[in-house]
Ligand SMILES: Nc1ncnc2c1ncn2[C@@H]1O[C@H](COP(=O)(O)OP(=O)(O)OP(=O)(O)O)[C@@H](O)[C@H]1O
C-alpha cells in the first residue's frame with residue numbers, strides 16, 4: 001500500500017449481474033485505492049475491455065446470457081490479464097474448467113470481502129513479479145518420482161493412480177518443493193508460504209507439515225529419499241520433475 | 245446388506261441359545277434360507293412322497309401277481325399229483341404220492357382223513373381260486389376229488405390241500421407258501437434312487453429359473469436405495485414378474501421425481517440466499533463500529549455455513565463429483581489435520597489408529613465431508629475424537645469415530661439422522677449447528693454403498709460406525 005502513492009492505482013474490472021454487489025464491491029475496492037469499472041454481463045464487459053487497460057478481472061461465473069466461462073475463454077484470447085473467479089458453492093466442474101482456462105484464483109459465493117481483497121493483492125503481486133512462472137502455461141500435471149500433482153484440481157495422485165488427499169498447507173508446501181525441485185528451500189522461504197495457513201508457532205508448523213507430507217508420500221522420515229532434510233535448516237525435493 | 249458390527253466379537257455368541265446348537269445347525273442345514281432353496285426342498289419332498297406312493301401301488305400289484313402265480317402253481321401241482329395217484333393202482337398209490345416229496349418245502353401223503361394241521365381255513369377267495377385252477381387239469385369226471393379241504397395260506401407260510409379220492413382216502417399235500425417279497429429286486433432300489441435324483445435335479449433347476457426374478461427385484465430395490473437414478477428393471481418375463489417390474493419402475497420414477505423436487509427447491513433457496521448474503525457481507529465492511537462489524541460478519545458466516553449445509557444436503561449425492569480410487573488413510577489424516585489446524589486446542593484430543601494405507605473407491609470431497617461431520621460432532625459433543633480404521637473384513641471396511649462424551653439417549657439414536665434434528669443440549673449451545681451434519685454424512689455414505697450408525701459404547705461415550713464397500 002505504501003508504494004501506491006507513486007504508482008497509479010491498479011484498474012480492476014468487476015463483472016457481476018447483481019447491481020448491488022457490483023456497486024458495493026466497487027465502493028469497497030475503491031476505498032482500498034483501486035480504480036474499478038463494473039460490467040453487468042459479458043457483452044458490457046467486452047465493450048469496456050478495449051480502452052480499460054485493466055490489471056485484473058473479478059469475474060462471476062454465473063452470468064446471464066453468455067456465461068462467465070465463455071467470457072473467460074474470450075478474454076484469454078485477448079490478453080494474459082489475471083482473473084479471479086467467483087463461483088457457486090460446490091460447482092466443482094466450473095471451477096476446474098475455469099482454472100484450466102487459466103484463471104488465477106477463485107472464491108465461492110458468498111465470499112468474505114477481505115478475503116477477496118487478499119486474493120486480489122496476491123494475484124497482482126504475482127503478476128507483477130518478473131518470474132518465469134507467469135509466462136508458462138498452467139501445467140495440467142507435474143510428475144515426480146512416479147507421483148503426479150494436478151494444479152487445477154489441487155490434488156496428488158500416487159504412482160498407481162490413487163488420489164492422496166492433502167490439506168491446503170501440505171499442498172502449497174509440496175507445490176513449492178516441486179517448483180524448485182533439487183534446490184534447497186530454507187525454513188524462512190517455507191515459513192513465508194505457510195504464513196496465515198497455520199495457527200501456532202510457525203517453526204514447528206513447518207516441521208509438522210513436512211513430516212505429514214512425508215508420511216503421505218510414504219517417504220520414511222528417518223531415511224527420507226524424496227523430501228530430504230538439509231543440514232542447517234532447509235528441505236529439498238530430490239526428484240526430476242516433468243510438466244505436461 | 246446390513247452394516248457389520250464393529251470388530252468386537254458379536255454379543256449373540258455369548259447369549260444363551262434357545263435351542264441346542266446341534267438342533268439349530270441341523271435345522272439350518274435342512275431348511276435353506278433362500279426362497280429357491282425352500283421351494284426346491286418342499287417340491288423334492290412332495291415328489292419323493294409321490295414316488296414312494298407310486299412304488300407301493302406298483303409293489304402291491306406285484307404281490308397280487310406273485311400270489312396268483314403261486315396259487316396257480318400249487319393248485320396244478322396238487323391236482324396233477326392227485327390225478328397220478330387216482331389213476332394208479334391202489335397198491336402203488338402210496339408210492340406215487342411219495343414221488344411228490346422231492347422238494348423240501350412240500351410233502352404229500354395218503355391218509356384216511358383230511359389234513360389235520362394247526363392251521364385256519366384258507367380264505368374263501370383263495371379257495372375259489374384254487375378250485376378254479378384245479379378244474380384246468382383234464383380228467384374223467386368220476387375221478388375228480390369227492391371233497392376238497394384247504395387250510396392255511398400265505399399268512400401262515402404254508403398251505404395244506406386235502407383231496408378225497410373216489411375210494412374215500414385222502415391225498416394231503418402240504419406246500420410252503422412264503423409271503424410275497426416285492427422289494428426283493430436290486431433294480432427296484434436303483435430305479436427308485438435314480439428317479440428321485442433326476443426329479444430333484446430337475447426341480448432345483450426349474451425353481452432356480454423361476455425364482456430368479458425375485459432376486460433381480462431385490463437387487464433393484466437395493467440399488468434404488470443407494471442411487472435413485474439406478475437403471476429401470478426390464479419389464480419382461482412371466483406375467484406376474486413383468487407386472488411387478490413395471491410397478492417397481494413406476495415407484496422408482498415417483499421417488500425420483502420427489503427427490504428431484506426436493507433437491508431443486510433446496511438448491512433454489514440456497515442459490516437465492518447467496519446473493520443477499522454477499523451483499524450483507526459487503527455492507528458490513530462499511531460499518532463504523534468494529535465490534536458490531538465483526539459480530540455481523542460472524543453471523544453472516546454462520547448463515548453462509550447453514551446455506552452451504554442445506555445445499556450439500558439438497559444436492560444429496562455430492563453433485564457431479566466422480567468416483568475414483570482414494571487413499572482412505574490419507575483422507576482421514578487430512579481431515580483430522582484440518583480439524584486440528586482450525587482448533588489448535590483440540591490437538592491432543594484427536595487421534596487416529598489403523599493401517600497406513602488403504603485404497604477405496606469414493607468421491608473424495610464428499611467422503612471427507614461425511615467423515616468430517618462425524619469428527620466435528622465427536623469433538624463438539626464428546627470432547628474428543630478417536631478415529632479407528634478396522635482392517636477390512638470381507639469386502640467391507642469399517643471406520644469408527646469414538647468420543648468420551650455423554651453419548652446419545654437410546655431413543656434418539658435414529659432420530660439424530662433426521663434433517664434439522666438437534667439434541668436438547670445442542671440446541672441452546674452458543675455455536676449453532678443446523679442439524680444437517682449427520683443426515684449429510686448418511687446420504688453421502690449411502691450413496692457410496694455404505695452407511696453410518698451411532699451407538700453408545702459400554703464404557704461411556706458415543707461411537708459412530710461407518711461402513712464402506714471395498715473395490716472388488
Ligand atoms: N458424538 C455425539 N455425542 C452426543 N450427541 C451427538 C453426537 N453426535 C451427534 N449428536 C447429537 O445429534 C444431533 C444432530 O447432529 P448433527 O451433526 O446432525 O447436527 P448438529 O451437529 O447439531 O449440526 P451441524 O452438524 O449441522 O452443524 C446433535 O445436535 C447432537 O445433539
Ligand SMILES: [Mg+2]
Pocket residue numbers: 617620621677680681682
Ligand atoms: Mg454436527
